[in-house]
Amino acid sequence: MTQAAFFVLTALADQPRHGYGILREIEELSDGEVQLRVGTLYGVLDRLTADGLIALDREEVQQGRLRRYYRLTDEGVRALGAEAQRMAAGADAARRRLAEGRHAPGPGLAGGLA
Amino acid sequence: MTTLLESRYRAVLRLLPAYYRREREEEMVEVYLWDVDRDTQDQSRPTVGEVASIAALAVRTRLGAAGAPRRYALLGAAVRHFALFAVLLQAAAAVVDRALEVTWAGTHGWDMFLSGFTGRGAGLGGVAVAQWVLPLLWTGGWFALFRERRGLARVCVLVAALPTLWPVVAPLVTDAVPPDPAYATASLVLAWLSAFGVCAAFHRDAPAVVLPAGTPGLWHLACCVVMGASVVLVPTSADAVWAPATGFLACALGWLLWRARSSGQGGAGTLALAFLGLLVLALRVAALVPWLDVSVPGVVVAGFVGQAVAVALLTVALAVVGGRDLAAR
Numbered sequence: 001m002t003q004a005a006f007f008v009l010t011a012l013a014d015q016p017r018h019g020y021g022i023l024r025e026i027e028e029l030s031d032g033e034v035q036l037r038v039g040t041l042y043g044v045l046d047r048l049t050a051d052g053l054i055a056l057d058r059e060e061v062q063q064g065r066l067r068r069y070y071r072l073t074d075e076g077v078r079a080l081g082a083e084a085q086r087m088a089a090g091a092d093a094a095r096r097r098l099a100e101g102r103h104a105p106g107p108g109l110a111g112g113l114a
Numbered sequence: 115m116t117t118l119l120e121s122r123y124r125a126v127l128r129l130l131p132a133y134y135r136r137e138r139e140e141e142m143v144e145v146y147l148w149d150v151d152r153d154t155q156d157q158s159r160p161t162v163g164e165v166a167s168i169a170a171l172a173v174r175t176r177l178g179a180a181g182a183p184r185r186y187a188l189l190g191a192a193v194r195h196f197a198l199f200a201v202l203l204q205a206a207a208a209v210v211d212r213a214l215e216v217t218w219a220g221t222h223g224w225d226m227f228l229s230g231f232t233g234r235g236a237g238l239g240g241v242a243v244a245q246w247v248l249p250l251l252w253t254g255g256w257f258a259l260f261r262e263r264r265g266l267a268r269v270c271v272l273v274a275a276l277p278t279l280w281p282v283v284a285p286l287v288t289d290a291v292p293p294d295p296a297y298a299t300a301s302l303v304l305a306w307l308s309a310f311g312v313c314a315a316f317h318r319d320a321p322a323v324v325l326p327a328g329t330p331g332l333w334h335l336a337c338c339v340v341m342g343a344s345v346v347l348v349p350t351s352a353d354a355v356w357a358p359a360t361g362f363l364a365c366a367l368g369w370l371l372w373r374a375r376s377s378g379q380g381g382a383g384t385l386a387l388a389f390l391g392l393l394v395l396a397l398r399v400a401a402l403v404p405w406l407d408v409s410v411p412g413v414v415v416a417g418f419v420g421q422a423v424a425v426a427l428l429t430v431a432l433a434v435v436g437g438r439d440l441a442a443r
Contacts, residue, residue, distance in 0.1 A: 018145075039168040
């Protein structure tokens with residue numbers, strides 16, 4: 001799963017959102033690190049819709065303009081959960097390695113003799 | 115009332131195909147204009163990044179993105195097939211050419227081989243080494259596509275295509291003789307269309323690459339064997355295009371046989387091969403013409419002409435069969 005797809009799914013995890021809402025939510029979730037362009041966002045929305053991970057929730061017309069809200073499907077919830085678990089496992093492994101490295105007596109074979 | 119900024123965004127969105135605009139334009143305009151103050155809208159313009167992201171989306175939606183209509187899905191499949199065949203042909207040609215060159219040097223002495231890289235200064239020597247090494251990256255691009263390393267594949271094919279620019283650039287920066295314009299143009303067009311085809315059609319939404327049979331390594335090896343054999347068996351007729359043109363003939367015949375056995379599948383691939391056939395034919399003819407002014411045995415020229423005729427006939431056959439297959443579906 002790409003970083004953009006992960007953030008779009010995460011942005012929709014708590015409630016349905018429209019395109020602009022998703023962009024702002026991603027910016028907030030990533031502390032401004034990830035700023036998707038509109039073209040990129042719609043490419044990701046198309047792909048996630050085709051994969052059945054998100055679906056159209058409802059449409060609203062505000063001041064003559066169309067606003068579409070998207071929501072996670074059950075499959076999307078499962079995919080996001082699995083991806084979050086995979087990322088958490090990776091982060092745990094990194095933390096463990098860092099902690100072990102600090103307490104290790106000296107350089108290991110691979111790094112020390114190179 | 116429509117503001118100037120809205121008109122500018124709508125103009126940018128015209129890059130997208132009509133089916134996509136019908137579905138998404140209003141929604142995208144809403145996102146673009148959401149937090150822009152209406153009073154300042156006439157002073158703003160879409161940024162370069164916004165235009166670039168829409169241009170990228172326009173390419174993906176035209177080349178078979180998720181949910182694209184049939185004709186765009188077919189176009190995407192055709193460009194992907196073309197890029198795959200063209201990369202394979204150039205990958206095998208580069209490997210065969212260099213393998214034969216090294217083999218020849220191994221049996222006849224390395225002096226002549228090494229003189230191609232030495233004795234003309236570090237700059238031109240470096241260019242000669244790059245000209246020799248970089249085309250091998252077509253092979254890297256071929257395998258990267260099957261390993262789903264599309265970014266790597268793009269870099270490989272773009273770098274592999276670079277040597278085709280040198281014959282055009284060299285006369286401008288050195289005292290090199292200008293190349294034969296027809297041959298230089300045909301090589302350049304084949305290489306860069308292949309590279310751009312890989313960059314455009316193997317986008318994130320493109321389906322995984324699947325061969326009708328065998329493995330990527332087997333296809334590469336088979337192409338190398340056919341091309342290498344064509345040179346070894348008829349060394350006097352082997353100019354720079356002989357091996358790739360023979361490789362194309364073998365690929366095209368193999369594809370037509372597979373298509374006949376699979377009851378007319380692969381119309382996009384058949385048309386893609388027909389387009390590749392046109393480029394190979396242009397290359398074959400461009401390489402043939404200079405031989406007509408030189409005193410060479412008639413049998414050699416007859417071989418080149420025969421190969422050109424075979425490529426032309428197969429190209430027409432592929433175009434007709436591919437067109438029929440698509441019309442029937």
